[in-house]
Amino acid sequence: xxxxxxxxxxxxxxxxxxxxxxxxxxxxxxxxxFTKVSNPSLHQDVPSLEVLEQEVAWVQEYxxxxxxxxxxxxxxxxxKNIIYNEAEGHVRFIDYExxxxxYQAFDIGNHFNEFAGVKEVDYRLYPSKETQLQWLRHYLHxxxxxxxxxxxxxxxxxxxKELETLYVQVNKFSLASHLLWAFWALIQxxxxxxxxxxxxxxxxxxRQYFKAKPAVxxxxxxx
Numbered sequence: 001x002x003x004x005x006x007x008x009x010x011x012x013x014x015x016x017x018x019x020x021x022x023x024x025x026x027x028x029x030x031x032x033x034f035t036k037v038s039n040p041s042l043h044q045d046v047p048s049l050e051v052l053e054q055e056v057a058w059v060q061e062y063x064x065x066x067x068x069x070x071x072x073x074x075x076x077x078x079x080k081n082i083i084y085n086e087a088e089g090h091v092r093f094i095d096y097e098x099x100x101x102x103y104q105a106f107d108i109g110n111h112f113n114e115f116a117g118v119k120e121v122d123y124r125l126y127p128s129k130e131t132q133l134q135w136l137r138h139y140l141h142x143x144x145x146x147x148x149x150x151x152x153x154x155x156x157x158x159x160x161k162e163l164e165t166l167y168v169q170v171n172k173f174s175l176a177s178h179l180l181w182a183f184w185a186l187i188q189x190x191x192x193x194x195x196x197x198x199x200x201x202x203x204x205x206x207r208q209y210f211k212a213k214p215a216v217x218x219x220x221x222x223x
Contacts, residue, residue: 001111002142004093005071005104016070017100018176019060025183026056033186045203046186047210055209059176062217066105068169073107074099078114105166108139109174113181113208119196121204123211129167136166161221168219175216178209 034049047055074081075098083092112132116123127135137158145156185202192198 006146014101068103068105073102077111105169105173110177
């Protein structure tokens with residue numbers, strides 16, 4: 001992931017795709033589901049349109065202030081999109097359909113959310129703080145080393161402040177991941193021909209968003 005995030009854009013730094021995608025999905029949900037479809041199950045455990053609009057506005061204002069770098073992101077790193085070749089000792093990503101420039105912390109937070117699985121979702125599998133800090137330290141070391149090599153420098157020492165900052169950013173951006181895939185699942189429920197309970201998945205993501213929000217918003221980088 002660090003290698004991917006270290007790929008520089010040519011010219012000016014692009015804007016993060018997250019807000020455009022969230023608003024686009026919200027617009028589809030608003031016009032194609034809430035106004036045209038009378039589905040009783042849609043309104044069970046699914047927030048009202050007013051609440052959804054409020055949450056999208058809040059999450060954009062809140063997360064935009066965190067200072068997470070905009071980098072080239074995969075945006076969909078669930079386990080099935082990560083191929084580990086044990087014999088050759090390397091890892092490869094597949095399925096670049098959602099790749100775009102986006103917030104560094106979103107890509108990582110989204111990856112951590114995917115620890116819970118897809119078909120049988122269990123958020124008790126979300127990585128512990130200890131596991132996250134270990135993962136993030138390895139990531140930051142590699143990311144800094146790659147960027148410094150491009151600039152002719154060396155090393156990749158990671159300070160405790162850098163580690164704590166990324167930890168806080170990642171867990172806050174995990175909220176946006178829940179919202180995005182909940183909207184996506186609502187849309188898939190209406191249009192997809194894949195045999196999967198998308199509505200149930202959307203409800204799970206909305207539920208986890210509201211469950212995680214109080215704890216995540218209390219996280220702060222110590223001064």
